[in-house]
Amino acid sequence: MAAESTGIFSILCDLDSNDESSDLILPAGDKVRVTNIDNAWAEIERNDCRVLIVRSDKAFDKAVGFLKEVRRRYPGLARILLSGELSALQAGIASEVVHSILQPDCDLNDLQQAIKRALKAEELINDKKLRQFISSVGHLPSFPEVLGELNEVLESEVAGVKEVANILQKDPAMVAKIMQLVSSAYFSGGYNTPTTLKEAVKLLGLRAVRDLALSIHVFEAFPQDDRWRSFSFQQLQNRSIVVSQFAADICKSAGFNRQIQGQARTAGLLHDIGMMILALNNRDNYHKAMVRAQELGQPIYVVEKMMMGVTHPQAGAYLLDLWSLAPETIHAILFHHVPMASGDTEFTPLTAVHVADSMLPPLFNAMGCNLGGRLSRDYITRIGMLDKLSEWDRMAHEYASQIPTHA
Structure with missing residues (x-):
């Protein structure tokens, strides 16, 4: 044919x-x-x-x-x-x-x-409108040098706990944040809490700690200020960490290898960073978009496109593409709200991120607007995974308790 x-x-x-x-x-x-x-x-x-x-x-x-x-x-x-x-x-x-x-x-x-x-x-x-928006933003954060070094060592035959820990120790502030997060319940599960960086790297795995370091850098590159009060960046990060863990677990339970798990985990960590880009660089319009989304009862990404010409998945994917992240990770971020538009017909990291984001309790902003996703049963049916929904729902209930409710 x-x-x-x-x-x-x-x-x-x-x-x-x-x-x-x-x-x-x-x-x-x-x-x-x-x-x-x-x-x-x-x-x-x-x-x-x-x-x-x-x-x-x-x-x-x-x-x-x-x-x-x-x-x-x-x-x-x-x-x-x-x-x-x-x-x-x-x-x-x-x-x-x-x-x-x-x-x-x-x-x-x-x-x-x-x-x-x-x-x-x-x-x-x-997209032309996305590029016009990004050009109006001005400065976007650059890819951090320490993460470039991590990528280099992870592509070599000598990658190990010691090598990764030595690179991270060049950034004491990042090490402190990693230790803080890894010691929390949603990483350690309350057991064998690591006390040293090497123990933390061993607990998470080499690529997982690289992904966490990347997430930390992104959230620090977009600090919330007093002029933005529509939602908490810290709560967004807390939820994203749990989405990432859940997404990786979905891949693992479905029998996919560590590479697929890692791509889903990274996408879960960063799937909503575009919200911060929109919030900090067009505060008034983004606030109005959130108000309008609540009034219409529509998902936030629909109203973003309608009022601003771009969506937060597009904005986040654009930045991560500039940083040369894995195309599969970018694909998952780009389509996590609209997986049917991806054209995918089988399980990919997008599946895991979409399911995790949609099944976990959403983050509501100050106006009561739901910032989470809505599960696409049509997509789950198309990829032949409808029989997995009950298992994923059970997993979602377990992970839901790990999302901190405070900023």
Whole structure:
């Protein structure tokens, strides 16, 4: 069955072949095949390229290095890696930069679905109204140096508790906050409360503590001031931490690996940071939007779009894309209120974040506006997980008690 035309320009960079008549069939549309990175750069710069597919079994480091540089220079491109079996470390590294990892002999429809999914997310992040809003914001916080160092060590073969702890200790304020959070009930469960940073890293895991450090930095980069009283940033963070734990547990209970769990956990930690961006940079309009959402009985993201032209998931995803977070994490944040719009037909980290955010008790703002999500049964049905709702509901009741009710 022939695939429908995508109407886009695609590049296949096949690093394992010297023959540009590759046997891989791309979805219909304008496309070109090249066999080396220099030619791929030339085609990207010459054409209005929207999709880059890199195929490589023999040159993983070279392929991922190229894809990282492409993301830095051309962030709007859909990036697909075709590769055979990868180690857990390689899969984790690749997932930080590409939208999808597929087998070299993948079905044409699977490839087309991956391309459509990536382009849909990139189009929302690069929406004209969103960019106009962000340009009016002025300064956005930069990615912290300590987290850059953590990412580097996590991509190496030497990553361990000692190495991660040594990097974190360069930022005493962050260490203090990590210890404060890890000692709380919703991390330690009241058992074996860690007393040292190394114990905390061991309890959480290397990537989990990196994610927590990132969350701490984000919330500190957007401090609440006296001019914003419509909701508490601290309560938003408290709830987001529990959403992240619940989302990771949903992935684990469904049998997904640590990579998927980590992507869901990170997305859960950061799924609502766009609210702070909107609140601090357009206070009056955002307050009016929240009042209007309460009056209409509509979800806040609907009224955000109606009154401000952007939504808080878009604003948060935009910042995290600037910081080069994993595309799958950004995807989960971007669609956590509207998973049907994602086009997903199977379980992804988005599933876990949507379920966790929707099933946990919501945060209400000062006007009584519900800032949480609404469960999409249509989406849960589409991905074939309707039979999991009773289990997730039981888990939600257990996690609900861990959300602090005070600021």
